[in-house]
Amino acid sequence: MFACLYVPPPAGDAPDATRGFITRSRGAAEPLYAGDETVTSALLDIARMVSPRVAARGRCQVVIDVEGLERLLGDPRAIGERLRQAAEGRGIAPVHVAVAGTCTAAMLLAAARAGVTVVAAGEEAAALAGLPLRTLSVLSGTAEVASSQYSVASRRKTEARSKKQEVRSELAPSRAPNPESRIPNPGPLSVLSRWGLRTLGELAALPTAELSERLGQEGIRWQRLARGEDTGPLVPALVEEPFEASLELEWPIDGLEPLSFVLSRLLDPLCQRLEYRDRGAAVLHLRLRLVTRALHIRSLQLPAPMRDAKVLRTLLLLDLESHPAPAGIDAVTVAIDPTPGRIVQESLLTRAMPAPELISTLVARLQALMGDGRCGSPALVDSHRPGAFAMAPFVVEQGQKQEARSKKQEGVVCSQYSVASRPNPESRIPPLDVARGGPELVEGPNPESRVPNACLRRFRLPIPARVLMDGGRPITVRTDRQALPGGRVGASAGPWRTSGEWWKTAAAPGTTELASRRGRAGWNRDEWDVALSDGGLYRIFEDRDSGRWFVEAVVD
């Protein structure tokens, strides 16, 4: 059995231009006007007093599964009366209540009849037969509202996720089985009206095969609705539960060890609740109220949904190790932005990847040891700046996702590869040594090739050098470093002239440490590859603005 609570829209002379409903609070002289969402939320609250299986279907329309409640609340009429009284008690009037054997019948009856309507199971078609055909339009609004509610929920989830996960969640609604999408297209209703059909009974009585021939599957679905048959199961709406816990401390604490116990006490029940709800933490917020009345707030964006209390506690402690609270702590609050739990389909063909919890903990420990931004995955950047790179978070994709991604990325790797290994003809000026012939583009080696590339070892802060030139070529290179004395040049290649980013200032984001020291962000230089008598092969360059030489890298 299903019950439906429905608040009809007010007459056209309602003072609220944006469609409001009259709600009369007790003792108030003037009626109040509330929007759709407020009324629906109030109806859901009333419905949850009766049953946990409730769902909002359409504007100001709530369906309740009342099966098995007879012994608790009485017969269907008693249940309907109780719901009506509860709604009136909340100041919502008028409210239509219908109790029927199917969800569709209850919704249609509630939309059409005022007061409390009760239809015995199996008599839905007969009860609906007399209703006007336009009653079905109530159902056509259902999909719209349900999808908007879905998008609200989805939006809330995506706020808690990273940018990459946002894209995933945006795609999710289109794939998720939404029962509301089974409501057929309302287009055929106008066709039925033109046929001269006036009531649901007339539509229900049409021969199904002929209806299908003329209107297709849409027509059959509308006919089923007119007979009061359900097109999908009731999907109960879940209450959004806040995952937050806080603790006021009797005495201020200082240091991580006592805080560790407090965090355990807060995180254990939170993680248990996450597990019950099949949720994982997407973002972990920690708010510490200090003795100075200031707040120390930290937020950790987790690479994958997690609900292991020990892991979350470790991550928080490692973060606080790098960003400690400046004073004693008075109160601790932990809040979790939940996200649906992780479902992993492992592959038989690839090696199992370590759990994201493990990787997150490892990266957090390494960052605490080496410093922020010193640990992650290297990433290429779209720049001609020598040695430019970026650090990306080290995230491990699980199971088949990872396998599919690796297949997809084969192409990406190849393209990156060619960018990295092939010199940009625009950024290079040919060597001046004409006798050796002009440079030709050397094809980047195939990634599958067994011939390794010569690799550079870069000095992030290039080492100043003294270079002696003869005939336009370097003949000796010396530095003041113990481990890099330099020597006579045995062979050399160059110069390769490059310049760029002259339009940027040193204060611009993304500039290197060297650029900050020099006060300029761009570069303008001649590069040489030289083999020295100390046995090494180096890349040196002359800064054309200052005329100074530097050793930039070792070829190894």
Next chain:
Amino acid sequence: MPATRRADVEALLRAKKLDRTLVPVTKGSGLAIAPETATTGLPALDQQLGGGLPMGHFSEVVGPRSSGRTSLLMAMLAAATRRGELAALVDTFDMFDVESMAAAGVRLDRLLWVRGETSTSAFPPATAGRRQPGADRAIERALKATNLVLQAGGMSLVALDLADAPIQALRRIPMTTWMRLQKVLEGQQAAAVVTGTVPLSRSAGGVTLALTRGSEDRRDSGFGIRDSRSETQTSALRGFPFPGIESEIRIQRARLVPGMDGAPVRLTAAALVA
């Protein structure tokens, strides 16, 4: 030692799973264990090593500057990441070049790169004196990071780069540190590689690969660089002064490799165009 007594001892060691570390592999001993290996990315070297680097052991790549240590390490990382596995690189002095990594075929999204202190600590000015506290600190941190990575597990190759570490600083590392790291690695489905200038850290089951800058007959310019002027010029490499950098890889020590009497593997790095 009588043959029966020896067999008894070996059987006991095998039962205690100590046969890998204590009993040398000798021809005809019947103890030729085929360790699980991780390919180096160079088929010729893999063939000589019996499949690649032994898993569960520390191996070493040693050689002087510009001998191809980094190129060989990149080939190993590329092989591991191309298999779809994860690898970690502990870069003690933050010297690795990302473009070179990508050009070597390393799947960057599968590489955990731990960057240590800047290279200034390894290359202090001559006026700074012999003692280099910056280098000591950087090495200590790198060892701790390696320990964390090994303890976490899940990586198929863990590389620790000490190629530019001062030799005095390396000698100050206690032997127990390497033993502790080896203990963590033991039994894992992971290989570990340390690059350096001298053999220092190889565990009992690991291999030491010594790199030199090309063979004598190829040293036209005296630096192990194959100069195109003395070569038959090919169309692809014509005009480029350093078409390739030659190195020779010798298996210096390998307890679990059946035969080490093979010819050195010649590593010719592709033209330097970065």
